[in-house]
Amino acid sequence: MSIDARFRIRRGEFSLDVALSFPERGVTALFGPSGCGKTTLLRAIAGLERCDGGFLKVGGEVWQEEDFFLPPHKRPLGYVFQEPSLFSHLTVRANLQYGRKRLREGERKVSLERAVELLGVGALLDRRPHQLSGGEQQRVAIARALAVSPSLLLLDEPLAALDLKRKHEILPYLESLHRELRIPVLYVSHSRDEVARLADHLVLLEAGRVQATGRVSELFSRLDLPLARGPDTESVIETVIAGHDDRFELTFLDFPGGRFTVPRDHRPTGVPVRLQVKANDVSITLEHQEKTSILNIFPAVVDELADEGGSRVTVRLLVGGVPILSRVTRKSATELGLRPGTAVYAQVKGVAVLS
Template sequence: MTLSVRISHPFPAFRLDVDLEAPEGVTAIFGPSGAGKTTIINAVAGLFLPHSGCITSRGATFFDSDRRINLPTQKRQVGYVFQDHRLFPHLDVKANLNFGRRARKIGENRADFDRIVSMLGLEQLLGRSPFALSGGEKQRVAIGRALLSAPEVLLLDEPLASLDQMRRQEILPYLERLRDEARLPILYVSHSVSEVARLSNQVLVIDQGQQSVLGPVGDVFAHPHAAGRMGAEDLGAVLFAKVHAHHSDGVTELASAGGRLFLPKTNADIGAFQRVRIRAQDVMLSRQKPEQISALNVLSGTIVDISKDPDQSGKGVLVRVRCGDDLLLSRITLRSLNALDLRVGEPIYAVLKTVSVARGDVGQG
């Protein structure tokens, strides 16, 4: 099941041009405010009419300017979750969940209802009023309501933007389950680097209406062209690894393509896949394999790219390192680059302290 979005539209400040294929899983649309992110999903939902293009899902045409097709919103099988939950205050959680199904005249399916309630952890909330729910609980109900309307595509417009950090961490595991179990194309609009890194399968970086980078999350986060959109502190790469062991000294050991990774202890089961966001500023480089150092993580790789650091005004560089199937990014100074005489194609060791990886940067693979 794939969603295809090819649209173009002139605005006073910029021109929106998008060519996107979104398969099952989460495609994050990432960029600064005013870049055109919400406009894209509004076009999919039928809430915005592009000047030209074509939008199709599962063989159904939502919009085609050449054929003068523009399916009304209510006839597009799309679920939409907004920044604010928009629950009905006079209905309890169960009635809110069932509203979308009834509005589309979909027959009751108890198995689907129970599956979605379980996936989103709503079992204990069904009889509650929206007034008795936390912000994270309200958003989980809104997502459940959208799923119970049997959509072919799910659109999430910055669903965590109104939540504090604690509530965001509360809901993220449920969004990971949604990504892995819903079997739907999900467009996830966000300007949060940590959310995109943890949840997305592929990422579209958009700026002033133009596609900057599009690809798998691991490739995009290590792409030099995406660096300027992420900011100095958030810039980094996403690695995928399998939990190998939990050690008694509070460290979890993962097996990655570039070698063993040691992180602060996680709750993941042995054998589970994890994704780890590693900030470029936390990665040191060494020509020789370092020994007798406190940093536990030493990954072997090959330099594939050296580019200017957009946040260093020409005083630093970004070094992209391939470790097996993964890409890693390191921010170093020009002095370090020259001292090590680093060149593309040469072997290198990437060094990372275990405590540099925060719990919020580790999620389900």
């Protein structure tokens, strides 16, 4: 099953013209710079932005086509706005019940207790919105959207209005949503870090047009896309916990290209784990270094090089078919004779375990 959308919206100077299809499971991120049309697209999917001639099909059900428009209150979706937008005249409990009360009996698939527990808002139920911090308000807003048991959850930069500390307070909740509920999520963001952590699938938007769609791990390592440019280029690698070493407090993570060794993770064997590897943390050698402190060394093949000018080049390596980006100086690239097809070793100095 997939979600298919086609919209053409004109608002003064700005125009959105997209046709896209994304899987009806997991988290799909709409990613792009401010003003690229992410929010407009999300609002169009929710039916808050009306456009003629659009088309939208979610899970085999048509929500909009030529002469049909399902009004927003009849669409089985949950929407979290950038600002929490709680109803200030209602308590947290009444906020959570607002949408729920309006569902038919059979539609209540997510229990209120479950939503409350997932977002950790149990202690806030009798308070008023103005008595909550920004992070707490946003958690209530997410729980409120979940409580209507949506077939599609739309999140419009739910962390953008929060400071870094609050962001880190909410991210774990979003990650657990991702793991524990089977609701497809469409997540608008301009933060690559959030996307790397939360999304499975990615839609890149630029000036109202779709630039690329695909799996996060694929698009992050495409050298022709803006994601691989800029100072903090990184790769996202899907792995599975293969085992633990109690003596040295380590965990082994398997991926098609080999095995990563990382500091001890609390999760059991078999759990999927996502790794983030910064391109600056990957160095390239022609020979396998025997005596080194680096644990994660993989045989690799150079796939592509991107010279952005300046002193550095970005190298796309394939490790057992899995792309990993490396950023080295142009001097090194020249001296090592790196070109597509060169067999090398990738030395990964640091990895971040995401989820």
